[in-house]
Every structure is written in C-alpha cells, then in structure tokens.
Amino acid sequence: MTVMSVITLCGGIGLFLYGMKLLSSSLERIAGAGLEKTLEKLTSNRLKGVALGAVVTAAIQSSAATAIMAVGFVNAGIMKLVQAVPVILGANIGTTVTGQILRLGDISNDNIFLMLLKPASFAPLCIAVGATILLMSKKKRTKDIASILIGFGILFVGMTTMESTLAPLKDSESFQRIFFLFKNPLLGVAVGALITAILQSSSASVGVLQAISSTGTVTFSMAAPIIMGQNIGKCVTVLIASIGTSKKAKRAVYIDLIVNMLGAAFFLVVVYGYQALVGFPFWDNVVNRGNIADFHSLFNIVTCILVFPFTNQLIKFSRRLVKDGEASKIEEGLAALNDIFLNTPSVALEQCKKAILSMGETVQENFEIAVGLFEKYDEKKVQKLEENEKFLDRTESVMVEYLLKITAKDISIPDSRLATEIMHSVSDFEKIGDYCGHLAEEAERHSEQNVTFSADGQREFTYAAEAVRAIIGMTVQAYAEENAVIAARVEPLEETVDLMEETLKNKHIERLQSGTCSTKSGISFVEVLNAMDRIASHCANIALHLTQRLSSDSFDAHAHLRNSHDGVPDEYKALCHYYESQYLEPIK
Incomplete structure (x- = not known):
C-alpha cells in the first residue's frame, strides 16, 4: 500500500466511526428519556428484558450504550442486578443488527431495484436529503432525523472507502500471510478483542472486518476467532464507564464480560473440536459480509440461550468477585449522578430529577426533626439532621457540576428547559435544608438556655x-x-x-x-x-x-x-x- 492508500484507509475508518457515532447519538436523542422509562417498566420479566435489550440496541445502534444504561440504572438503584443481566444479554443480540445492515453491500447489481439498496447507491442520497433538511429546518427533532440520515450515509461512505482502498490487497502475499496467522484461534480472539477495545464498538469492529472481507482473502477459519474476540473487546467500553460506580453496578459489568468470555470459550471448544473430529466443508472458504454478519448473530444468540438459565448463578459468582460494603447516605444519594449517563443527556436529566426528589424527602425529614426538637431536644436526632444537611450540601455541589456537563452537550429544547428548572430547584431545596438547620439551632438555644x-x-x-x-x-x-x-x-x-x-x-x-x-x-x-x-x-x-x-x-x-x-x-x-x-x- 502507498502512503496515500494508508491515508485514504484511515479516512474511511474515520468516516465509518463518525457516521456510526452520529447515527447512534441522534437515535438516542430522539428516543430520549423514554428509553429509561421503558427499561424500568419492562424488565420485571427476564424474557422481556432480553427482548427489550435487543430492541433498544437495534434502535440506537449501540450495545455499549444499552449496557451502560443498564449498569447506570443498577448503580442508581432503579434496576436490580437480576433485571439488568437479561437486558445486557439482549444488547449483545441487538448489536448484530448493524452487521446485517452492512451486508447490503453484497447485493447484486443485476436488478435495478436491488441495486438501489446497495450502500454505494443510497448513501449519497441519504447525505443529500439529510443535509438539505438540516440546513432548512429549525426544529430540533427534525434536525435529529436529518442527522440520522447523514450518519447513515457517512457510515456507508466510510465502508465503501475502506473497501476500495483494501481491494488491491487481495493480491498481496504479505497481507495474506498476516491474515493466515489468525487461523490460530487464540491469536484471532486476542486481535479481535484488541481492535474492538480500541474502536470502542463491536459493531464498528465487525464492520471493519466486513470491509476487509471484500478483498477475498478472509476465510471462515480466520474470521470466526476474530468475531469471538470482538464480543469480548466491546466489554472494555462498559468497564471504563463503570469506574466510580457502586458495587452492584460493577457486578453487572463483570457479568457482561464473563458471559462473552464463556461464549467465546464454548464456541472455541465446539467449533475447533468439530473441525478436528469431522471437519467443516466451508472451513477454508472465503467469507463475505453476509457470512460475517450471520456468524456474529449466531454467536450472540447461542451465547444468550446458553447463559440465560444460569442468570442467578452468574449473579452469585459476581458477588464473590465484588463483595458488599456499607455505603453512606451521601454515596447512595449521589449514585444516580454518575458520568455513565452523560452520553444520553435526557437520561442523565432524569437521574437529576431522582436526586432532587431525594433532596425533597430529606428536607421533609429535617423539618420534622427540627420541629420535634422544640418539644424534646435529642442529640441523636440532631446528628441525623446534620448528616442529612451534609447530603443536601453535597448533592447541590455535585448536581450543579453534573448539570454543567449535561448542558455542554447538544441537548434538545425540552431538556434545556428541564436543566434550567433543576438548577433553580436544587438551590431552593438546599436553602430549605439550611433553614431547617436554623430551626434546629433555635431549638438548641431553647434547650441550653431553658427558653x-x-x-x-x-x-x-x-x-x-x-x-x-x-x-x-x-x-x-x-x-x-x-x-x-x-x-x-x-x-x-x-x-x-x-x-x-x-x-x-x-x-x-x-x-x-x-x-x-x-x-x-x-x-x-x-x-x-x-x-x-x-x-x-x-x-x-x-x-x-x-x-x-x-x-x-x-x-x-x-x-x-x-x-x-x-x-x-x-x-x-x-x-x-x-x-x-x-x-x-x-x-x-
């Protein structure tokens, strides 16, 4: 490859990743806080949880985003761990939709109607229509729809660019030798995991592999272990997002990692065991985008089916990995305000509302304590009031900082209005807490001076x-x-x-x-x-x-x-x- 070819390839990868990010973030904005409410309501049944995880991931085109939301809800106490695990399993299935969409590049040119479904045909049209809507519309929701079209188009332009740049490599002996190394299953799994960890998206990693398959040098024996590793590598994004979360949230992350590692181990044993004993007729056959998408789907569906009955055992094992510890009222109250939600501002704002409700319940408690102190002064109750006051002060400080992070993002008008209202309300609730403290001080004066x-x-x-x-x-x-x-x-x-x-x-x-x-x-x-x-x-x-x-x-x-x-x-x-x-x- 020439220097220009490398630059073009990097540009293609960049367009592909940016298109996927734009598509995912726009879909998340349109879905808004409805995602959170849906996840909260429909996860009581485990099968519903799996289906919901798959549907939400297919809708927002990001299994990491769905898994991060589930982990965040566990962290905030909205969702139990037993509810989050099926959602994470479903997210692994939903992420395969991207690969199935990308297989459209394999459509034949024989039929004019089918040819219109090829990325090379409709990608420029999506960008043109999306850009026109974006420039002409003033409504936020319409602009988000336009961004979806543009993101979809850019994704496929990036895919086409990668394919055209990689096409000459089909005759390169060096390239073929490198890919031949991936017949070693452990090396293939490691490379798949590493690339996905770097790209922070299993969908993107699978897409890159699909683009490489257009060279005609990738066989099933090379692609299979890479795909297994890609599912492990995508857990890195969720692991990073879980830093600073509660112990229960960390358990959900470890379960996601364990599930994908168990899936990879199972497939390695079954696939390579069968190949050694009987042999697959297509083992050394060249794979295309559709074959890669199908194996990716098969891996995640089978893994989900195998692991689903053992959800409780996985939870018990995760408790051994991450043991319980005592959390203060402040830690519990601020669990909702975790950076894990910032990529979905509408959900982050919903968490702010929950934190404010905790403040409201706390000032109610402090007022009752303060009024009761005039009748009978009790040092233990004063300590409780002071602990609550620390919680109110800390929540206000963290909330303001959290809201500034949210408003720094591209948020909708309703979300902007909500952020403004929350900013005012958190200050008012904190001041109510201060005046409850003043009442307690007067009660103390009554007790000390016999007033x-x-x-x-x-x-x-x-x-x-x-x-x-x-x-x-x-x-x-x-x-x-x-x-x-x-x-x-x-x-x-x-x-x-x-x-x-x-x-x-x-x-x-x-x-x-x-x-x-x-x-x-x-x-x-x-x-x-x-x-x-x-x-x-x-x-x-x-x-x-x-x-x-x-x-x-x-x-x-x-x-x-x-x-x-x-x-x-x-x-x-x-x-x-x-x-x-x-x-x-x-x-x-």
Whole structure:
C-alpha cells in the first residue's frame, strides 16, 4: 500500500466511526428519556428484558450504550442486578443488527431495484436529503432525523472507502500471510478483542472486518476467532464507564464480560473440536459480509440461550468477585449522578430529577426533626439532621457540576428547559435544608438556655409548623408527579404563610409589651417565623419553576406572579381563603 492508500484507509475508518457515532447519538436523542422509562417498566420479566435489550440496541445502534444504561440504572438503584443481566444479554443480540445492515453491500447489481439498496447507491442520497433538511429546518427533532440520515450515509461512505482502498490487497502475499496467522484461534480472539477495545464498538469492529472481507482473502477459519474476540473487546467500553460506580453496578459489568468470555470459550471448544473430529466443508472458504454478519448473530444468540438459565448463578459468582460494603447516605444519594449517563443527556436529566426528589424527602425529614426538637431536644436526632444537611450540601455541589456537563452537550429544547428548572430547584431545596438547620439551632438555644414559648406562642408555632409542613409536602408531591395542578396550590399557601408571619409578629409584639412573653423567647419566636417564611418562599420558587417547565414556551413567570397576587383567578382566591381558614383564622 502507498502512503496515500494508508491515508485514504484511515479516512474511511474515520468516516465509518463518525457516521456510526452520529447515527447512534441522534437515535438516542430522539428516543430520549423514554428509553429509561421503558427499561424500568419492562424488565420485571427476564424474557422481556432480553427482548427489550435487543430492541433498544437495534434502535440506537449501540450495545455499549444499552449496557451502560443498564449498569447506570443498577448503580442508581432503579434496576436490580437480576433485571439488568437479561437486558445486557439482549444488547449483545441487538448489536448484530448493524452487521446485517452492512451486508447490503453484497447485493447484486443485476436488478435495478436491488441495486438501489446497495450502500454505494443510497448513501449519497441519504447525505443529500439529510443535509438539505438540516440546513432548512429549525426544529430540533427534525434536525435529529436529518442527522440520522447523514450518519447513515457517512457510515456507508466510510465502508465503501475502506473497501476500495483494501481491494488491491487481495493480491498481496504479505497481507495474506498476516491474515493466515489468525487461523490460530487464540491469536484471532486476542486481535479481535484488541481492535474492538480500541474502536470502542463491536459493531464498528465487525464492520471493519466486513470491509476487509471484500478483498477475498478472509476465510471462515480466520474470521470466526476474530468475531469471538470482538464480543469480548466491546466489554472494555462498559468497564471504563463503570469506574466510580457502586458495587452492584460493577457486578453487572463483570457479568457482561464473563458471559462473552464463556461464549467465546464454548464456541472455541465446539467449533475447533468439530473441525478436528469431522471437519467443516466451508472451513477454508472465503467469507463475505453476509457470512460475517450471520456468524456474529449466531454467536450472540447461542451465547444468550446458553447463559440465560444460569442468570442467578452468574449473579452469585459476581458477588464473590465484588463483595458488599456499607455505603453512606451521601454515596447512595449521589449514585444516580454518575458520568455513565452523560452520553444520553435526557437520561442523565432524569437521574437529576431522582436526586432532587431525594433532596425533597430529606428536607421533609429535617423539618420534622427540627420541629420535634422544640418539644424534646435529642442529640441523636440532631446528628441525623446534620448528616442529612451534609447530603443536601453535597448533592447541590455535585448536581450543579453534573448539570454543567449535561448542558455542554447538544441537548434538545425540552431538556434545556428541564436543566434550567433543576438548577433553580436544587438551590431552593438546599436553602430549605439550611433553614431547617436554623430551626434546629433555635431549638438548641431553647434547650441550653431553658427558653420556652408562652402558651399562645406555642399554639401559634404549632399552626405555623402545620402550614409549612403542608407546603413542603405539596411541593415534593408536585415535583414527584410533575403535577402542575398541585404546583399551582403552593403559591396561595405561601401567601398565607406570609400573612401568618406578619400577623403572628404583631401578636408577639403585643405579648412582649404586656410582659406575657420574655425577651429571649421573643427573639427566638421571630427567628423561627422568619425561617418558616423563607422555607415557604423557596417552596413557591420550586413550584413556579416546575409550572414554567410544564407550561408552554410562552410562560411568563412575572406575569404569573402578578396575576396571582392581583387576585384575578377565582380559584387562586378560593385557595387563599381556604388556607387562611385552615391555618390563620384559628390563631387570630
């Protein structure tokens, strides 16, 4: 080969890999978070899990992406290990679809209609149509569809370029001698694994082998061990992605590796054993793209069938490899925010929402602890509150950094809107946690300085706490259910809490003037009211941003607040009256 031939070959490989990446990433964006919801819902049955893994992989053209998602869900606690294993097995089957598509290059030129299915014919058309749509369309989804067409076309242009560059090698004795070495099964497996590990894709590695087969020098005995090794090599991508994940997630990765190693071992014994005893008539026959695609499919389907009944045994073995250990609340809570999801931004954002819900549940717990401390101060409960506060602080810090990584990618408009809302909400939940801490500090002061509220003050404190408890619960529920109706009820309750703060401060001043309340308890009472009012305000912020995301692009937050406070909507006025009757009227 000349220097220019090598450069052209490298260019062809580059086009092929870029086309596959563009195709896969565009398909993932279109599928979006629906992939996650589908995986979560349909993996209770193992057979469904295998089918789902195959379908998702065929749809997004990446077994590594599917396996990484499954590992990520195990890491986040969304999916159990026993659910993830069938998905990974199915992903191994789904990845063979790419090779079956690439075999279209073997179609005969005899028939004009069949000839149109050849990559050389439709690849330029795909690129032309995709580029036209991409340049003319302004809609994100339409552009993603255009990117799929362009990626598909570039993939086949790269394939054709590789084939045309490699064609002269069919007469090269050196090239034939090199490939003859791959008749050694162990060497073939090692080379297949190495190339796939470098390319980070078994589909790409199989595609390159299919391109080389166009030279007419690759026989079945050479291709078979390479294909076996390719399935082992693709596990490297998932292994790299699993760095920093939980022990359960690492088990899923090791199971994927073990499955492919067992499959390779089984095929080596059966294929080479049969060849030694009986002999395959096609052993030294030259293979084409279709033959390679078929053996790749056969390997993964048979491996899945053989391993599927022993899923539980694989899980037990993985537990021996990776033993259990204790994880802190912070580690468990942040497991969802793993870089493993970043290649699928919509899924990564769904994980952020789950982490925020953990924050919401934590602030609910901290508020209950803080309020309870005024009745009975307990150091153990204070320690729990402080542990929760560390979790909230750490989650906010990690979440902001994680969101910056997500928004640095090419994400859709809905995902961009979601990222903005999450950025605001995580800050508000963290501040609610801070004010729960302020309440706990006031309770500590009561305990140390023997401060108590007056009878009226205690009664007012109870009603104020009930109102704030309700608004926190309502906010968390609205966020969990993504319910705009529930979110709309938060602002009227926040306004009621504002009125309560103003009313109770005035009543408190009267008690101070009359001498029925001490100065120490008076200062503490005002601090408590301020903290509760700020908690309610941050709940209203969260509800507002949630409503903004769930509404249309034309949503105007300032107009929403203006209309709310002007009392225009009758429903808003009715809710305000209801909350006032519940929490304010009894203590006026």
